Each structure stands twice: as C-alpha cells, then as structure tokens.
Amino acid sequence: MHVHCLQIDIAFGDVEKNITKVKQLMATLPEEVDTVILPELWTTGYALDALSQLVTPEIFDTLKRLAKQYHVDFIAGSVATETEGQFFNTFVVINKKGELVHRYDKVHLFRLMDEEKYLAEGTGMGTFNLNGIEQAGVVCYDIRFPEWIKTQMLHQAKVLYVVAEWPKKRIDHWRTLLIARAIENQAYVVACNRVGEDPANVFGGHSMVIGPWGDILAEAGETETTLTVALDLTEVDRVRKNIPIYEDRRPNLYRYD
Numbered sequence: 001m002h003v004h005c006l007q008i009d010i011a012f013g014d015v016e017k018n019i020t021k022v023k024q025l026m027a028t029l030p031e032e033v034d035t036v037i038l039p040e041l042w043t044t045g046y047a048l049d050a051l052s053q054l055v056t057p058e059i060f061d062t063l064k065r066l067a068k069q070y071h072v073d074f075i076a077g078s079v080a081t082e083t084e085g086q087f088f089n090t091f092v093v094i095n096k097k098g099e100l101v102h103r104y105d106k107v108h109l110f111r112l113m114d115e116e117k118y119l120a121e122g123t124g125m126g127t128f129n130l131n132g133i134e135q136a137g138v139v140c141y142d143i144r145f146p147e148w149i150k151t152q153m154l155h156q157a158k159v160l161y162v163v164a165e166w167p168k169k170r171i172d173h174w175r176t177l178l179i180a181r182a183i184e185n186q187a188y189v190v191a192c193n194r195v196g197e198d199p200a201n202v203f204g205g206h207s208m209v210i211g212p213w214g215d216i217l218a219e220a221g222e223t224e225t226t227l228t229v230a231l232d233l234t235e236v237d238r239v240r241k242n243i244p245i246y247e248d249r250r251p252n253l254y255r256y257d
C-alpha cells in the first residue's frame, strides 16, 4: 500500500484554481501510488463566509472521475458540503472504481477559525473499510481529542488519516499529537497538512507518515511537496502483539463524563 500525500498551498475561495492544481498533480503521480491524500477544505480554504457561493455537489463527480482515471483510492481531504441548508467540513473517501466509500463530517469545530459560526457539527464515525482494510479518517482539530480517535481505532482500524489546515504557530502540537496518536493506537498515521497563508493564518506543512511504533517514516517541510511511503500493515499486527494494549484496556474504569 503506497500512500501519497499532496501537501499543497490553497487559493483562498478559488475552487477552480485549486481543482486545476490537484488535477495537474494527479497527472504526475508516481507509478507505485495507490492511495492519494489531500488536506482539509482544499477546494475553498477557510473562505467560510462565501460557502453559499462556493459549495456545489459536483465536487463529488470531479473526485470520482479523478480516482477512476488514475486508478487510485482517494482520501480526498475534506471539502465543504451542504446538507439541508447546513454546511459541513466533510472528509471524503473514494475508491479506485470512482465509488464513494465514506464521508465523515468533522465533529470538533475549531472556534479559533470561526468554524462554529458557519459550519454544523458532524455526528458520525470516521471509520471505513477500503480494500478489506479497516481504516479511519479525522479532520485537523479532531486529533486533540484522544478519546474520539480511540473510538475510531477500536473498530480494528490499522491506518488513521488526518487531513488538516494546521497553523504554523502550533506546528509543535501537530507533530507531538500525531506521534502520540500513532503510539497510543499502534497504527499508521498518515497526516496531510497544507502550506501557504490565507488572510488570517500561516499554515505549517509538516505532513507526516508515522509508523505504529511511533517512528516518523516521512515528514515534509513548509513548502509545497509530496510524500510517498509504502505501508506494511503486518507491522501493525507485530506492534499490537508485542505490547497488547487493546487486550490490556480497562474500559470499565475509564470515565470521561
């Protein structure tokens, strides 16, 4: 399984320009790649006050066509979506046949970027089965909630995708939280962040692929780039056998409320 993260800059509120960039990058994929990952809200950026003009359901057709054309599974970042008059920050998974496998609406809205003023909170799970492998996906701020990530990973997930627009000034938190999520869940973490800036923030890049032992397998810098990494899922089984945290849990003692 070769994952390929597109760490890109995002043109603020310019959907067409962002889609054109991704189409160009898809045309240059290394041959071995079978899973492509994009960052959070990559079609619009945080132009949240313009969502009513920017959100169209056609984005799903575009993504399905691209997945089929390049024969890749698409962890298509998150895109802004509309359901019954409400906007969501939606993580999207499409398979090589161009079929929608899963969508997950970001559960934890990030007040520092005014998400709660423009978006509705999701209530569903980020787990999905792709090619017979249980996996999970969450969006940016979600990684600050280990109990939410554990809720996903208890569904036997071996890979956690994180799509983000994480600011540069808290990039140390990003790195530490991602490594912790990999270690405490004994899973691969494939995290795709954006670079560049918008009117309110500078974004930090440092997209990462982390192994189930917490080792950093690849890490980007602060400029546009791609990361390609081969994941060996038997490594997840080895780590879980070595330190059997899933068997040793004492959930009857864990109190969150």
Ligand SMILES: O=C(O)CCC(=O)C(=O)O
Binding pocket: 110, 113, 139, 140, 141, 142, 144, 165, 166, 167, 170, 173
């Ligand atoms: O938690 C953070 O520091 C960043 C979160 C964020 O940027 C987001 O959820 O969009």
